[in-house]
Amino acid sequence: xxxxxxxxxxxxxxxxxxxxxxxxxxxxxxxxxxxxxxxxxxxxxxxxxxxxxxxxxxxxxxxxxxxxxxxxxxxxxxxxxxxxxxxxxxxxxxxxxxxxxxxxxxxxxxxxxxxxxxxxxxxxxxxxxxxxxxxxxxxxxxxxxxxxxxxxxxxxxxxxxxxxxxxxxxxxxxxxxxxxxxxxxxxxxxxxxxxxxxxxxxxxxxxxxxxxxxxxxxxxxxxxxxxxxxxxxxxxxxxxxxxxxxxxxxxxxxxxxxxxxxxxxxxxxxxxxxxxxxxxxxxxxxxxxxxxxxxxxxxxxxxxxxxxxx
Numbered sequence: 001x002x003x004x005x006x007x008x009x010x011x012x013x014x015x016x017x018x019x020x021x022x023x024x025x026x027x028x029x030x031x032x033x034x035x036x037x038x039x040x041x042x043x044x045x046x047x048x049x050x051x052x053x054x055x056x057x058x059x060x061x062x063x064x065x066x067x068x069x070x071x072x073x074x075x076x077x078x079x080x081x082x083x084x085x086x087x088x089x090x091x092x093x094x095x096x097x098x099x100x101x102x103x104x105x106x107x108x109x110x111x112x113x114x115x116x117x118x119x120x121x122x123x124x125x126x127x128x129x130x131x132x133x134x135x136x137x138x139x140x141x142x143x144x145x146x147x148x149x150x151x152x153x154x155x156x157x158x159x160x161x162x163x164x165x166x167x168x169x170x171x172x173x174x175x176x177x178x179x180x181x182x183x184x185x186x187x188x189x190x191x192x193x194x195x196x197x198x199x200x201x202x203x204x205x206x207x208x209x210x211x212x213x214x215x216x217x218x219x220x221x222x223x224x225x226x227x228x229x230x231x232x233x234x235x236x237x238x239x240x241x242x243x244x245x246x247x248x249x250x251x252x253x254x255x256x257x258x259x260x261x262x263x264x265x266x267x268x269x270x271x272x273x274x275x276x277x278x279x280x281x282x283x284x285x286x287x288x289x290x291x292x293x294x295x296x297x298x299x300x301x302x303x304x305x306x307x308x309x310x
Contacts, residue, residue, distance in 0.1 A: 126151065126275040128158075131175065140166075140180035140207065144273065147174045155235050156275050163241035163264030164188065164229065165273060178273075181242070181263055182207045190242050191230040195220045198230050199259075201242060207267045210243050212259040213251065221248060227261055237278040 036043070126146070134141035146152050148171045156168040158178050166180040167188075179186050186203040190212075197219050201210045215221055225245040231238030243261035251258045 124277050128152075128273050128275055130271055130273065138184065138205070140183040140186075140203065140205070140267075141169070142166075142178045142180065142270075144176050144178055144275075145174075146275075147172045147176050149173050152176045152275060156277055157229075157236045157240065159240060159274050159276055160265045160270045160272075162266065163243070164236070165265045165267060165270060167235060168275070180207070180267055181210060181265065182267055188236060188242065189230045189232040190227040192221055192245075193226040193228050195225075197221055198232065199227075201227060201261065204260075208262055210261050210263060212245075212261060213256070215248075215257040215259055217255075217257055219257070221245060221257070221259055223248060237276060240276070 128144040128146045130142050131145045132143035134143075144152075144158075152168060152171050154168055154171055158165045158167060164181055166178050166183070166186065168176050169179040170177040181188065181201075181203060182205065183203040184205045188201050189198065190201045191198045199212045199215055199219075199221075201212055204211050212221075212227075223245055227242040227245065229236040229238055229240040229242060241264050243263045245259050245261045247260040248257055250256075
């Protein structure tokens with residue numbers, strides 16, 4: 001027959017002793033439940049036990065809460081990165097639109113200035129666009145987008161909103177070449193608006209300078225004088241602004257003065273230009289005058305003999 005020690009004996013062993021202990025435990029439990037129900041005596045004990053167990057629960061659930069927070073932070077960061085990228089893209093698009101609007105506004109302002117210049121000058125004008133620039137440092141030429149099929153002709157004056165740019169040098173069917181005012185081989189007859197002095201302005205090879213050589217010392221020309229086209233030669237309509245004199249000095253021979261002037265036109269940054277010509281040049285030739293034929297006196301008939309003197 002096996003022998004059980006006191007420590008290893010089961011709580012409820014078989015036999016009457018185990019049943020009695022079970023009934024005793026149940027009775028104690030029922031009594032405690034009744035007392036707690038009526039008096040709340042065990043509430044404080046449960047609260048104290050909860051206060052003791054709470055830190056243990058916090059420590060036990062800490063890894064779970066850390067993992068959850070890390071997962072949420074990762075998801076939130078990914079969302080922020082995506083949102084930041086979208087916002088950056090929208091900002092770039094908005095900036096591009098603003099830049100384009102600024103360019104369009106600037107172009108509209110230039111076109112408005114050209115229109116105002118056309119109205120002020122009262123000339124026949126044709127709007128053209130620059131499509132190419134001659135990069136040769138010894139020639140100042142540009143290419144415009146209209147040619148003979150649009151009515152462009154050699155020698156037609158080219159201006160921008162501020163002044164003379166040059167003249168048409170060569171014309172093809174769909175485009176034309178313009179020689180600029182600053183080209184070393186270009187010359188234009190001008191007059192000083194203040195005094196009416198007529199001189200010739202030559203290109204210097206510098207877009208910001210034209211030269212007026214061989215000006216007599218007696219001529220009244222000084223810094224600040226406005227130069228306009230004189231109309232001599234018939235190439236340029238008279239009165240087109242050309243340049244402003246900024247320096248007058250003696251030439252090497254000490255016989256004449258040399259004046260230098262700054263072109264008014266934006267030669268280096270022009271995009272839209274006007275081809276202008278005098279309205280009078282575009283008119284058809286005047287008809288021959290109606291001259292009344294005067295015949296012989298009425299007393300003399302066509303076949304009357306002429307009397308000889310004795």
